Amino acid sequence: MIVSFCFNGFMFSPVQHQSTLWVRAAELARALGYAQENSVSRIYRSNADEFTPDMTQVIEITAQSRNSSSQKIVDGRCRIFSLRGCHLLAMFARTPVAKEFRKWCLDVIEKYGEQFPIDHPVTLNDAPISPEQRTYVTTSLEVARVANRKHGQVLRDIERLRVILPDTKAPEFEAARRTDAKGNSLRYYLLTPYALALLDVGQGKSALRWKGDRLQSAPFQINSMQTEDSSHVAV
Numbered sequence: 147m148i149v150s151f152c153f154n155g156f157m158f159s160p161v162q163h164q165s166t167l168w169v170r171a172a173e174l175a176r177a178l179g180y181a182q183e184n185s186v187s188r189i190y191r192s193n194a195d196e197f198t199p200d201m202t203q204v205i206e207i208t209a210q211s212r213n214s215s216s217q218k219i220v221d222g223r224c225r226i227f228s229l230r231g232c233h234l235l236a237m238f239a240r241t242p243v244a245k246e247f248r249k250w251c252l253d254v255i256e257k258y259g260e261q262f263p264i265d266h267p268v269t270l271n272d273a274p275i276s277p278e279q280r281t282y283v284t285t286s287l288e289v290a291r292v293a294n295r296k297h298g299q300v301l302r303d304i305e306r307l308r309v310i311l312p313d314t315k316a317p318e319f320e321a322a323r324r325t326d327a328k329g330n331s332l333r334y335y336l337l338t339p340y341a342l343a344l345l346d347v348g349q350g351k352s353a354l355r356w357k358g359d360r361l362q363s364a365p366f367q368i369n370s371m372q373t374e375d376s377s378h379v380a381v
Contacts, residue, residue: 153177153250154243155287155324155334161226163205168226170207179241179327187225189238201231229255242327282320282336283360289337292356293347297334300345304335307344315340 151158156177160167169177175186190202204225227235233251236244286304290297304319311318320336337345339361347353 152282152285152336153247155285155322157282157284157288161205161207163203163226166228168203168228169232171225171227174227174232174235177243178236178239178247179243180239186235189235190225193235193238197231197234200228201234202227242329243325246325281338283339284337284342285322286335286337287324289342289345289347292353301333301335303345304341307341 151160154177156173158169158173158177160169160173162168171186171190172183175183178186180186190197202225204223206223229251233248233255236248236251239247286300287297289295290300293300308316308319318338318341320338322334322336323331324334326332335341342357342360347357
């Protein structure tokens with residue numbers, strides 16, 4: 147089973163460890179808005195005495211610990227954090243989204259426990275997402291990053307597709323909001339496999355490999371987003 151979850155427009159690719167899902171330090175840094183991926187490691191080293199083995203560990207990433215057949219997670223040793231570990235580290239973070247991220251972690255912990263279980267496909271919306279329902283595998287922000295394009299260009303491509311596609315296909319592109327480093331609310335889209343298949347990511351090997359991996363991705367996700375057609379934040 148493949149699992150993904152999203153915070154503020156960033157789609158995590160968690161790893162399996164001790165029958166639960168953990169977040170890699172590099173991805174935690176990106177979700178918190180740090181430009182340098184080793185920022186989380188520096189924060190951890192400065193406060194290591196406050197973390198327990200249930201919050202963070204260093205493991206060897208292998209094909210068995212990857213949360214899919216995806217090759218985007220490179221084999222090797224890396225530091226990982228449980229949800230409670232993510233929350234504690236975010237307590238020391240000073241980025242604009244750190245407070246929102248801490249709330250997101252607590253919402254997940256409150257509903258599902260300290261560590262997100264692998265064997266139960268769930269969402270923090272009102273009901274589980276089944277394979278027959280829509281599932282989001284990436285965002286327009288990630289497409290722009292992988293394709294080395296401006297996000298505005300990807301948004302324009304999506305708007306053109308939404309105009310020409312049948313109305314029944316419009317939900318394949320889910321409009322959402324995110325907060326940037328300056329505290330501004332910006333629009334982006336959550337994308338289903340169908341939506342991603344229609345978007346151009348270029349002809350580079352790494353981009354095409356990424357697209358192929360995403361197209362095989364999760365039957366469910368946890369989202370933290372403000373959708374444009376609703377008044378609630380789903381986490």
